[in-house]
Amino acid sequence: MAHYDWATLYEKLSCCTDCALAKGRNNVVIGVGNPVADIMLIGEGPGRDEDMQGYPFVGAAGQLLDKMLAAIGLDRTKVYIANIVKCRPPQNRTPLEDEAMACLPYLRAQVALVRPKIIVCLGKTAALYVYDKDIHITRDRGIWRIKKGIWILPTYHPAALLRDQSKKKEAWEDMQALRDKIKELDIAL
Numbered sequence: 010m011a012h013y014d015w016a017t018l019y020e021k022l023s024c025c026t027d028c029a030l031a032k033g034r035n036n037v038v039i040g041v042g043n044p045v046a047d048i049m050l051i052g053e054g055p056g057r058d059e060d061m062q063g064y065p066f067v068g069a070a071g072q073l074l075d076k077m078l079a080a081i082g083l084d085r086t087k088v089y090i091a092n093i094v095k096c097r098p099p100q101n102r103t104p105l106e107d108e109a110m111a112c113l114p115y116l117r118a119q120v121a122l123v124r125p126k127i128i129v130c131l132g133k134t135a136a137l138y139v140y141d142k143d144i145h146i147t148r149d150r151g152i153w154r155i156k157k158g159i160w161i162l163p164t165y166h167p168a169a170l171l172r173d174q175s176k177k178k179e180a181w182e183d184m185q186a187l188r189d190k191i192k193e194l195d196i197a198l
Contacts, residue, residue: 013118028111030096036063040091048088049125053134060097070167081188132166
């Protein structure tokens with residue numbers, strides 16, 4: 010894996026054409042938040058609002074994510090937020106495997122630069138590439154796993170909660186588990 014600093018990573022991604030998603034993008038959506046956060050959140054990929062603004066989780070799902078974080082005393086200044094793919098898939102479809110694989114080296118570089126103690130996978134796609142390739146989000150959400158010294162928690166994507174309100178109770182349980190892990194690891198906020 011290539012070793013990047015933030016400036017080199019941004020430069021590389023700004024002109025990336027490693028997959029077909031580059032052709033349809035307005036902006037490369039790299040990440041936002043504290044670049045040395047103890048907590049990193051990883052989603053699937055940019056939607057329309059994110060593609061237009063160049064930042065992850067700025068649409069309706071992002072507003073819900075902000076509320077979820079606030080409920081446990083977090084905000085975007087205390088975490089780092091990124092996605093599996095950095096360019097918007099057409100019609101917000103799930104990224105194809107080759108698209109995700111093209112972006113994973115950049116996500117790994119982000120993880121190496123941030124050096125989080127905790128990663129929260131927002132949704133199945135993020136969990137598939139970070140947590141376990143055999144993930145079933147309804148079965149495995151809320152179950153901690155440690156990989157390479159990083160605690161990883163899969164939970165529902167905020168967009169899924171907007172579509173299905175019945176999942177909000179489980180998502181709240183996951184946020185409480187995150188809050189408890191932050192305390193257990195003595196992470197200063």
